[in-house]
Amino acid sequence: xxxxxxxxxxxxxxxxxxxxxxxxxxxxxxxxxxxxxxxxxxxxxxxxxxxxxxxxxxxxxxxxxxxxxxxxxxxxxxxxxxxxxxxxxxxxxxxxxxxxxxxxxxxxxxxxxxxxxxxxxxxxxxxxxxxxxxxxxxxxxxxxxxxxxxxxxxxxxxxxxxxxxxxxxxxxxxxxxxxxxxxxxxxxxxxxxxxxxxxxxxxxxxxxxxxxxxxxxxxxxxxxxxxxxxxxxxxxxxxxxxxxxxxxxxxxxxxxxxxxxxxxxxxxxxxxxxxxxxxxxxxxxxxxxxxxxxxxxxxxxxxxxxxxxxxxxxxxxxxxxxxxxxxxxxxxxxxxxxxxxxxxxxxxxxxxxxxxxxxxxxxxxxxxxxxxxxxxxxxxxxxxxxxxxxxxxxxxxxxxxxxxxxxxxxxxxxxxxxxxxxxxxxxxx
Amino acid sequence: xxxxxxxxxxxxxxxxxxxxxxxxxxxxxxxxxxxxxxxxxxxxxxxxxxxxxxxxxxxxxxxxxxxxxxxxxxxxxxxxxxxxxxxxxxxxxxxxxxxxxxxxxxxxxxxxxxxxxxxxxxxxxxxxxxxxxxxxxxxxxxxxxxxxxxxxxxxxxxxxxxxxxxxxxxxxxxxxxxxxxxxxxxxxxxxxxxxxxxxxxxxxxxxxxxxxxxxxxxxxxxxxxxx
Numbered sequence: 249x250x251x252x253x254x255x256x257x258x259x260x261x262x263x264x265x266x267x268x269x270x271x272x273x274x275x276x277x278x279x280x281x282x283x284x285x286x287x288x289x290x291x292x293x294x295x296x297x298x299x300x301x302x303x304x305x306x307x308x309x310x311x312x313x314x315x316x317x318x319x320x321x322x323x324x325x326x327x328x329x330x331x332x333x334x335x336x337x338x339x340x341x342x343x344x345x346x347x348x349x350x351x352x353x354x355x356x357x358x359x360x361x362x363x364x365x366x367x368x369x370x371x372x373x374x375x376x377x378x379x380x381x382x383x384x385x386x387x388x389x390x391x392x393x394x395x396x397x398x399x400x401x402x403x404x405x406x407x408x409x410x411x412x413x414x415x416x417x418x419x420x421x422x423x424x425x426x427x428x429x430x431x432x433x434x435x436x437x438x439x440x441x442x443x444x445x446x447x448x449x450x451x452x453x454x455x456x457x458x459x460x461x462x463x464x465x466x467x468x469x470x471x472x473x474x475x476x477x478x479x480x481x482x483x484x485x486x487x488x489x490x491x492x493x494x495x496x497x498x499x500x501x502x503x504x505x506x507x508x509x510x511x512x513x514x515x516x517x518x519x520x521x522x523x524x525x526x527x528x529x530x531x532x533x534x535x536x537x538x539x540x541x542x543x544x545x546x547x548x549x550x551x552x553x554x555x556x557x558x559x560x561x562x563x564x565x566x567x568x569x570x571x572x573x574x575x576x577x578x579x580x581x582x583x584x585x586x587x588x589x590x591x592x593x594x595x596x597x598x599x600x601x602x603x604x605x606x607x608x609x610x611x612x613x614x615x616x617x618x619x620x621x622x623x624x625x626x627x628x629x630x631x632x633x634x635x636x637x638x639x640x641x642x643x644x645x646x647x648x649x650x651x652x653x654x655x656x657x658x659x660x661x662x663x664x665x666x667x668x669x670x671x672x673x674x675x676x677x
Numbered sequence: 678x679x680x681x682x683x684x685x686x687x688x689x690x691x692x693x694x695x696x697x698x699x700x701x702x703x704x705x706x707x708x709x710x711x712x713x714x715x716x717x718x719x720x721x722x723x724x725x726x727x728x729x730x731x732x733x734x735x736x737x738x739x740x741x742x743x744x745x746x747x748x749x750x751x752x753x754x755x756x757x758x759x760x761x762x763x764x765x766x767x768x769x770x771x772x773x774x775x776x777x778x779x780x781x782x783x784x785x786x787x788x789x790x791x792x793x794x795x796x797x798x799x800x801x802x803x804x805x806x807x808x809x810x811x812x813x814x815x816x817x818x819x820x821x822x823x824x825x826x827x828x829x830x831x832x833x834x835x836x837x838x839x840x841x842x843x844x845x846x847x848x849x850x851x852x853x854x855x856x857x858x859x860x861x862x863x864x865x866x867x868x869x870x871x872x873x874x875x876x877x878x879x880x881x882x883x884x885x886x887x888x889x890x891x892x893x894x895x896x897x898x899x900x901x902x903x904x
Contacts, residue, residue, distance in 0.1 A: 351751065357734045358873060359744050359755045434750060435743045437733055490706050494799035494810035498762065498866035499712035513710060558705065568712055571719060588710075651710060663715025665762045672706045 342452040342459075344368075352443035360439050363431050364420050366447070442487065488518040488550070490649075490672050499651070501568060501586070501666055508655030510591060516672065517646045518550055549616065549623040550645075550674050552590055554607030558673035561620060566590060566607030568653075568666040583662050590670055591650045592624060601647070607670075616677020711762055713866045719762045720769065720900040722874065725755065740788070740884050740892070745877050747884075752793045752814070753877030759794060762868040765902060772897040773819040780890035788892055789819045789879040796872035801865045808865075818879060819894070 346366055354360035422431035428438050451462045492514035499511060555562035570584040578584065587606065594600040601624070609621025624645070725735035733744050736756045744754045761769070773792055778784035795814040802809055878884050 357755070359733045359751075359753070359875070361751055363750075434748065437743060439733070488706060490708050492708050492710075492870075494797075494808040496708075496710045497797065497799035497810075497870045498808060498868035499710060500864060500866060501712040501714045502864070504712070514708070556705065556707065568710075571721075661714045663717065664713070665717050665719040666712040666714065667760075668710045668712075670708050670710065672708070674705070 342454060344451045345449070347448040347450075349445065352445045354439060355442040355444055357439060360437065360443075362420070362429060362436060362438060362443060363422065364445070444489070488516070488672065488674055490514065490516050492649075496651075501653070501661065504588075504651075504653045505586070505655060505659050505661070506657045508652055510650035510652045512648060513651050514649045515595070515647065516592060516649055517644070518674065519644045520548060548674060548676050549611060549618070550672070551609050551611070551618065551621055551623050552592065552605040552607075552670060552672055553609040553621070554669065554671065555610060556671050558611050558671075558675050559613035561608050561610040563608060566605070566668055566670065568668045570662055571665040571667065572662075582656075582659055586653050586659070586661065586666075588651055588653045588668060591652070592647045593650070594645065594647045611673075611675055611677075616675065709870055711760065711868050711870045713762055713764060713868075717762050717764055717866065718767055718900060718902060720759070720898060722757050722759045722898055724757045737891075740878075740887055745884075747878050747881045749877060752795070752873075752875040753791070754875060755873045756876045757874040758871045759796075759874055759898070760868070760870045760872070761796070761900070762866055763900075764863045764866045767900055767902055770897075770899045770901075771817050772899075773817055774894050774896075775819045776892040776894045778888055778890045779893045781888055784888040784890060786883075786886070786888045786892075788883050788887060791819075791877050791879055792817050792896065793875040793877075794872060795875070796869040798867065798869045800867045 346368065348366055350365065351361040351363055422429040422436075425435070429436050449462070453460050453462075493512065495511050496513040499513075504511065551558075553562065554564065554566045564580070564587075566588045567580070568586050568588055569580075572578075573580075573584050589604055589606055591602065591604045593602045603622050603624060605621060610619050611617070612619045624647075727735035727737055733742065734755050738745065738754060738756075742754060743749060744751075771792070771794075773790075776788040776790060778786050793814050793816045796812070798811045798813070799808045800811070
């Protein structure tokens, strides 16, 4: 039996993007569309369809885009100017650029990649007419470089009084093979699990005489599986990202012991996805509530600990340990080690949570209850989007990570390098 | 500080054909933090053990692995991670002799390769209270000489952003890759944590014609205070 391979691909953007003024250069609401592409052998490929403000999909005249169907392509972002105005004000698009490295990278193994391309499709809407005026394809990937390919589109003539609509279409080239894909005669082995990439879009426009710049970073998340999955019925997926910043690599422990102050070391985000059905009205009525996912949307807990296994505690807690410390040979003293604490504070949300972890947290393996410590969220931002004719609910959380130690200015620790580890667990119960 | 620390990395490469997928757990993520007390000059390499021939990470691995081929359009196979922390002026050197066949004494096959050291360097600009970060990499190429005393070329580097000082970072004609210069002991640290070390061969022709057998090389990374 042939193995069936699926890639689920979905994207979200920072919700704060939607706080911009309605007359500004803005990403369209359709950006929130979740994307899905089927890699199965012999299956119908997903065609690129244009998206509009209503969230509806519309077939595209593929001939106008280059003469052939754009298979395995999907829109990942829309850019629109002059949104929200009934009459088209003076809106002059100056430039648009999209930057990306052209590879999905396995979250588990950075050697494993899956190439993608970006197709830039721009449309000018004037008086209701839709005109596909441009298509640019860039491919990523250079030898031993950390590619940052980009498409830069400048508009020297600054056409005004039009409504611009730009799709950035993600294309997955190549021929699927068992446990991999062949692209341009290079075989890319693939492993099961999650993949991620990032697209950065910068657009500049002059709207009503003032220059406006839109800066969007779109994290892309993908999943590669080796078993058949019926997309519409696949519930409750969790994606989690932990990004550590510069501070996390060169903390001054002496200063931390003197002050006890919190030091910002990174951020944490996660998203729970739940596929539902098509009978929930329209996308225009999409909810933006704050609520705990219902039991039918999956029961998840997310928490931090110093144990690599979520169901057993590490009674030592979070600890900075000196480079020369040898487990089993040395014992912890206030000369060679010190406990630290991680505080997670929700950002970008008025219903903010703030939880401090000491690293001894763990969860009961039979009930899913926290045996020690606190789970990270109770209320998550919730919204729904339309994908493949069905609605999907998302619950999202973003928070910043801070670190501190109990202040003890009198402590004289051994000079040298100290190292600590933090585990972020998602459990389902 | 005049001490020199040496960390050895051993590359063991075997031909083998097993094909097993490793299960992945996506629900626990590990992150690390690094801190210093007093005077620090630290470098380490942690080799990664291969989990299966299909997981495409760690050592040993097959010469025929598509990810380590010269024309694979990415940085190759991750075989180790490395970390660095210092608060004084230092230099780093990498010695990388070619891979030699150790199971077939009559084989004259030598396999040159590239190693790519990725990093996210945290550093302070002059006058800044919070550190900046630079994500980049430097690449070295093994040497073909037979005496093992190779001095690999290096290009790409930590840039001149560290401590806002001028850096002599290109070591194409020098034993040491100078990463930081002109700074005395400071209470601010420069560090990179769990950067990747990636391997790929330096040409397709070498590996296509390689004799069967196990290949091995010992790579050294050294850090020393800059005089």
